[in-house]
Amino acid sequence: MLSRPSVVLNDLSFAWPDGDLAIADLSGAFSRGRTGLVGANGAGKSTLLRLIAGRLTPTRGSVAATGTVDYLPQQLTLDADASLADLLGIRVVVDAVRAVTAGDVSPALFDVIGADGWDVEERAAAALAATGLPPDVDRRVGELSGGEAMLAGVVGVRLRAASVALLDEPTNNLDGDARTRLYQLVREWRGTLIVVSHDIELLELMDDTAELRGGALTVFGGPFSAYRDHLADQQAAARQALTTAKQRLRVEKRNRIDAETKIARTERDGRSKRANNTIDRKAWNGVVNAGQKSAAKFRAQQDDRVAQAQSAVDAADELVRDDDRISIDLPDPEVARGRRIAVLRGADGREFVVQGPERIALTGGNGVGKTTLIERLAAGDGLLADPVAYLPQRIDTIDDQATVLDCVAAGAPGVPTAELRNRLARFLIRGRMVDRTVGSLSGGERFRVALARLLLADPPAQLLVLDEPTNNLDLDSIDRLVEALAAYHGALIVVSHDRGFLGRLQLDAELRLERDGILRLVDR
Template sequence: MSSPRSSLLFDRVRLVWPDGSVALDDVSGSIGVGRTGLVGRNGAGKSTLLRVAAGLIAPTSGQVSTSGPVAILPQRLAVDPARSVASLLGVEEPLRALRAIEAGDVDPRHFDAVGDDWDVEARAEALLADAGLPAQALDRTVGQLSGGEAALAALLGLRSSRAAVTLLDEPTNDLDREARARVGELVRSWPGALVVVSHDIGLLELMDATAELYAHSLSVVGGPYSAWRAHRDAEQEAALRAERDAAQAFRRERRERIQAQDKLATRTRVAHKAEIEKRVPKMFAGMRANAAQISAGRLRTQMQGKEDSARSALTEASARVRDDDVVRVDLPDPDNAAARRVLAVGDGEREWIVTGRERLALVGPNGAGKTTLLERLVHGTDDPASLHGRVYVDRVGYLPQRLDGLDDDASALENVRAASPAAPSGEVRDRLARFLLRGDTVTRAVSSLSGGERFRVALARLLLADPPPQLLVLDEPTNNLDLDTVDAVVAAVRAYRGAVVVVSHDDAFLSRLDLDLRLELREGRLRELPE
């Protein structure tokens, strides 16, 4: 068991995939009680670590100790659509028995199933209400809920199970603003220890501590994401300063060694010349030469030792500096004229036009039809009597929310080359490296990649098109991305000289895009929101 002050304890956990790639390499550390956010770069192994902690994957070596039963909400929610919401909440059996008793069935088995839980229905309905779900959802199946509602119901089920440790992997993905707020409320009062992997800064700010998985090492800082970010930045600033000082010291020691060697060489030449010119007796010259050699040897050893020590100090200082690669997304210029009409969207009452290089954000609650409207834009279907969209340019790049345009059985290289068949493999590899897709990652099946890696493959496939798209259509582009990659996407979209339509529930992301127009879709109608 873990210590009383920790909920999870990792002891040299190592995981090697069947293809030989290392997912986790001797990860050790502990996560305490309370709410902990787990952060790290895409591909660092956060989701894998959660699955190992939950017992879904057995580590190759090492072990995980927990403070009790562990429950997990995976990143890709796979709940049987035929499963009842009551079952998801863990109340199906007592609820069925209670209703049978209320209908007049006095079978003793029903009373045993209910036990003392006579308010099970009212309690379950109160749970649903806390998550903004209607009471009648209790009698529905998961398949009858929207994706956001299903995620909230699954979250409620985990919360009601009251496991000692609960693991949530990107719980706010695909959730609208209202649903995200409800997840926040659930998290604030969560029973037991909670570990959350997320790129949602608002959610991470609710944490009591922040753990980072970096270079197969797990470290924990007290406080929410902002406290961890400040700690990391201060740590890096100190590490960079120490590296500069160590580099300066190394250069000084090397320079002094070279200068000392030059002086010794000069003395040797002078002594040799004096002997040749017979300005000193041969015996005395030999004694002087011997003493000079001994002195020179000592000095060389001393100076070399100082230089070696300075080099070691520099190596040690450099090791403390994080070598964080970042995605470099340079979008090509599609040569859109500023006044060129690119697309139109409307709802039968009003229509909005987007030209040349303008950026449109489409927001609204889950189930409002945002993705449907994007599909109409991309595929050219039009229904003037209701929501409609029309594109006036030929080249449209579409990044769907589910990334379902990828061939999961093919590699990243094969997926990108399929969209750019004329590009040589070497050139495609070089470009994929700018998306941090290198080495074996390029040749592995896309199905084996992390969510962030899959996104980068899809983005590379989209952006390496030739000629470049005149319109980018992005549906929830920040899902599964680490925060540094979100920064890169923001910078790329801001610099892009074509038109952009983006659907997102991430207000922090949208606020950074220099939007020209923000439309809300609700109950079949569009309305323009103030900036």
């Protein structure tokens, strides 16, 4: 028995202020339970979540949700001085309870607290502790790592207990332990949960898988692996159908040529008989008329067969996926193998030298200071080569008001605009998107711009420093990034909790940062 839909989309469309359509005439529904929402970067997943959450207003059509809706975005942009209570979304209630406890009996405070808010601080502390986070709701957000902030955000969604919860890439920046705790939260989730993610393990916990592609929403009953297998079988059948249709089209085209040859031969034989006076004029005229009618009918039949075969090819071709993929071709910075590039220093004073085109992974738990360490390096502390290209974990440092083209051109002032547009197209940044403001982009699109600005810089960087580079990339784009980095001839330092990604980079060494600030070389 099918469950009643919790979210219904009816001819939903949304256009950005410049008129660029992000979603067009989308209809579909999400059922109660856990749904993983997948799709290529730029397909509109984050935009769709914001429309469901009411953060954006549809240009046309409607969204209907059963009950209340809560939303956790990809980028948590709270001020560093905000508290955990702010991040959890309970600050107003906590302050009201504390005021009443201190003796203030204003009726407005009791309205804020309601029937269920009196123990909110205790429930919040218990939920934070259960996920390995500090239970102090007054702790500053600035004291948390990106992963800890994201995990706290998910805890806040659970505490607020909305009917429909929307999570956009919730495993971004989470270390292995934190991901395990998040997975447990998801397993125990009650109500409707819609999760945008490229984390395979998280997607395997879903009851349904929904894919947003080509302006259509496809919902499959089962986790991502089952949907992927279903899609593979479907695509194999579609490719076979396309091959068969093309073969039939070739046959019908040959038949059409053979038909013309037969008609021409018949006409030639008739003219020969007339020239040899083997047929009188009256009979000849009758033969000509009959032959013309027969030839016209025959041609029409053959043309119809060719048209039908071509339609079958077109229909079969529509079912075969041929998605665009980013294509990253990094310039060669010509880093000599013996050149000292950078020095990473631990709290005990021990130094690790990055020499030549070495590939180093920097790992460690959430909150140990990995980002702080590489930020210091990118700022020059321990840097021995120049230029360096740094991709931060949070990409909200890009000017939201700048156009995509201006943003990328700032790092490559010597590259002609036409050539820069061609290079951006390889990142699937093309057409009107090039002239849009960065602030209007989805998380995945924004990340591609940040990546393009970094990798298209002129002159090319001798050292790439990447902090969680797979956070906002779809699975195909991660594959292309791995390929590009494999061909890169400069030095690389990458921070990532994605062990699968690290395992594909052909690393020279892994350094683990401990909570005491000491760097240790991991025996690999």
